[in-house]
Amino acid sequence: MAPRAFNNFFAKHYKKHPFFLQVFLFLFPFVFFPLIDKNIYHIDLMTNVGIYVLLAMGLNVVVGFAGLLNLGYAAFFAIGAYTYALLNIHWGISFWIGLPLAGLLSMFFGLVIGIPSMRVRGDYLAITTLGFGEIIRIAFNNLDAWTGGPNGLLGIDRPAIGPWRFSVNPTPYFYLALFLVAVTAYLLFRMSDSKIGRALVAIREDELAASCMGIPTLKVKLYAFGLSSFIAGVAGALFASKQTIITPDSFDFVLSVLILAMVVLGGMGNIWGSALGALVLGVLPEVLRGFASYRMLIFGIIVILMMSFRPQGILGGQLIRRELNSRHKEAGDAAS
Amino acid sequence: MAPQVELFLQQLLNGLTIGMVYALIALGYTMVYGVIQLINFAHGDVFMVGAYLALSVIWLFMSFLPGASFLVMLLAVFILSMLGAALLGGAIEKIAYKPLRHSPKLTALITSIGVSFFLQNAVMLLVGSREQGVPEVVPTTRFNLGAFSFSLIQLIIFATALSLMFFLTWFVKSTKLGKAMRASSENMDAALLMGISVNRVIRATFAIGSALAAVGGALFCMYYGSINFHDGYLAGLKAFTAAVFGGIGSIPGAMLGGILLGVFEALGAGYISSEWKDVFAFLLLGAVLLFKPSGILGENLPEKV
Numbered sequence: 001m002a003p004r005a006f007n008n009f010f011a012k013h014y015k016k017h018p019f020f021l022q023v024f025l026f027l028f029p030f031v032f033f034p035l036i037d038k039n040i041y042h043i044d045l046m047t048n049v050g051i052y053v054l055l056a057m058g059l060n061v062v063v064g065f066a067g068l069l070n071l072g073y074a075a076f077f078a079i080g081a082y083t084y085a086l087l088n089i090h091w092g093i094s095f096w097i098g099l100p101l102a103g104l105l106s107m108f109f110g111l112v113i114g115i116p117s118m119r120v121r122g123d124y125l126a127i128t129t130l131g132f133g134e135i136i137r138i139a140f141n142n143l144d145a146w147t148g149g150p151n152g153l154l155g156i157d158r159p160a161i162g163p164w165r166f167s168v169n170p171t172p173y174f175y176l177a178l179f180l181v182a183v184t185a186y187l188l189f190r191m192s193d194s195k196i197g198r199a200l201v202a203i204r205e206d207e208l209a210a211s212c213m214g215i216p217t218l219k220v221k222l223y224a225f226g227l228s229s230f231i232a233g234v235a236g237a238l239f240a241s242k243q244t245i246i247t248p249d250s251f252d253f254v255l256s257v258l259i260l261a262m263v264v265l266g267g268m269g270n271i272w273g274s275a276l277g278a279l280v281l282g283v284l285p286e287v288l289r290g291f292a293s294y295r296m297l298i299f300g301i302i303v304i305l306m307m308s309f310r311p312q313g314i315l316g317g318q319l320i321r322r323e324l325n326s327r328h329k330e331a332g333d334a335a336s
Numbered sequence: 337m338a339p340q341v342e343l344f345l346q347q348l349l350n351g352l353t354i355g356m357v358y359a360l361i362a363l364g365y366t367m368v369y370g371v372i373q374l375i376n377f378a379h380g381d382v383f384m385v386g387a388y389l390a391l392s393v394i395w396l397f398m399s400f401l402p403g404a405s406f407l408v409m410l411l412a413v414f415i416l417s418m419l420g421a422a423l424l425g426g427a428i429e430k431i432a433y434k435p436l437r438h439s440p441k442l443t444a445l446i447t448s449i450g451v452s453f454f455l456q457n458a459v460m461l462l463v464g465s466r467e468q469g470v471p472e473v474v475p476t477t478r479f480n481l482g483a484f485s486f487s488l489i490q491l492i493i494f495a496t497a498l499s500l501m502f503f504l505t506w507f508v509k510s511t512k513l514g515k516a517m518r519a520s521s522e523n524m525d526a527a528l529l530m531g532i533s534v535n536r537v538i539r540a541t542f543a544i545g546s547a548l549a550a551v552g553g554a555l556f557c558m559y560y561g562s563i564n565f566h567d568g569y570l571a572g573l574k575a576f577t578a579a580v581f582g583g584i585g586s587i588p589g590a591m592l593g594g595i596l597l598g599v600f601e602a603l604g605a606g607y608i609s610s611e612w613k614d615v616f617a618f619l620l621l622g623a624v625l626l627f628k629p630s631g632i633l634g635e636n637l638p639e640k641v
Contacts, residue, residue, distance in 0.1 A: 116626040131618035297457040303450030
């Protein structure tokens with residue numbers, strides 16, 4: 001009767017804490033990764049994948065849940081990275097305080113951009129964020145006195161726990177990234193199952209109907225945008241502390257598109273989908289070493305083909321599939 | 337003439353010149369948006385491909401017909417790059433956007449980013465990632481009006497862009513296809529019921545927009561003397577800003593928006609800082625969205641439901 005008892009135990013606890021168990025089951029195996037594969041280079045790669053997963057999950061909130069397009073996502077990542085770097089270099093603020101501050105400042109910028117562009121029309125947001133991404137990159141490039149210009153900032157402190165400080169060894173970073181991914185995934189699952197998560201999906205499906213149901217659409221969209229920027233800022237701080245050197249070049253449009261491709265590939269609106277997309281596109285370049293120069297070309301083709309043949313992505317759910325595949329939409333939908 | 341006035345006029349002229357190029361690109365954005373409400377991100381890259389086509393034609397002329405008069409060469413450059421870009425635009429529409437005609441906007445928008453990425457990297461793999469120099473085909477004659485002077489290439493840009501704009505205005509207003517375009521952008525379903533082949537109209541819109549962008553690309557690469565595979569991205573972004581500034585969906589709006597944006601940018605670069613030149617366009621975009629989202633000449637349509 002042992003399996004039965006296990007099943008009962010599992011069913012009971014899954015019902016009670018479905019997201020906690022899901023996150024645990026999916027991410028716990030990764031705890032063993034550095035123990036099995038001792039190649040430092042591979043651990044470093046997986047740490048970067050962890051940062052990509054954070055970014056893809058964050059972008060998914062806006063693109064997948066709310067159906068809005070953010071094309072300057074790298075800018076929020078950059079703001080997070082520079083916030084922590086500047087706070088640390090000028091005032092010696094530690095990583096653990098810099099991390100939430102980076103998220104908050106990034107969120108602030110997200111709201112500043114989001115308010116004017118979302119007031120008008122959804123697809124303007126795409127272009128405003130794209131312009132914002134350029135402004136941020138040019139600003140970091142030109143404000144030499146603050147940001148070191150094209151040379152960037154160097155000598156950013158690594159995180160420390162008590163007297164023990166992280167070193168070049170990527171393993172602690174790997175666990176830190178894994179931890180942040182787990183926390184983010186858990187919170188996003190909770191969010192997607194909450195009133196706000198459902199409101200977001202309702203807006204994505206039919207904004208007019210949602211607002212008729214009494215959903216404050218602008219507020220909810222801004223909430224999603226702010227949350228998404230916050231996650232990017234946190235990922236940026238982690239990135240800055242890991243690299244210890246940041247330059248404006250690391251945050252260009254290509255990165256924004258890369259993250260978008262991850263979200264699209266995994267499945268818009270699916271939290272594990274974003275993680276899977278980030279894992280695939282993060283590891284792919286290593287697998288396809290010989291095709292390095294074709295990488296970006298292949299990303300472009302992946303995005304086009306996915307949109308034509310499987311717009312819901314690898315792990316896309318029923319709901320988003322129905323929505324994205326609908327051939328015979330009401331006339332109103334095409335016009336809105 | 338006082339030197340300040342001279343500087344101002346010179347900056348104004350530079351701004352008008354580049355504004356003409358922005359206007360030519362912006363027309364493609366605004367026409368496509370008018371018909372299928374898609375922000376076609378790949379349009380800037382079509383412009384870049386047009387510039388490379390122009391460069392190829394110039395090379396062909398240089399190697400096979402070195403004695404040809406520059407006017408003949410210019411004509412060939414325009415016609416061939418327009419044809420090539422029109423084919424490319426039509427092909428992009430057929431392969432990438434047509435299957436998504438009834439999908440949500442976000443799907444097509446993401447596809448257009450994929451197309452843009454594809455074009456950029458395909459060109460990069462074909463010709464390499466470094467800046468390509470464009471041979472000087474237009475004589476560097478300068479005309480002087482008092483202290484104020486302009487070059488022959490600037491004159492050519494003005495003449496070409498303005499005549500194409502007049503032609504386009506006539507085309508959209510008076511020809512059958514132009515009328516079909518306007519009808520389709522007004523109400524696609526009604527146009528379909530009136531027997532207009534909407535698919536053909538959309539393909540033609542893409543082709544015409546791409547051809548105009550290619551002329552812009554040809555002029556751009558001859559004016560600056562160089563072209564790079566990612567030039568299309570920034571130029572496209574600015575042209576889109578111009579289209580929004582003028583009122584997206586409006587053809588005269590795109591022309592006016594492009595020209596004004598060019599002037600705004602040149603004056604900003606001349607009087608404030610040339611390092612921040614690229615930022616002005618985006619700040620303008622933000623301001624337009626904040627204060628007059630319908631643009632200068634755009635109709636203030638409430639969002640259709």
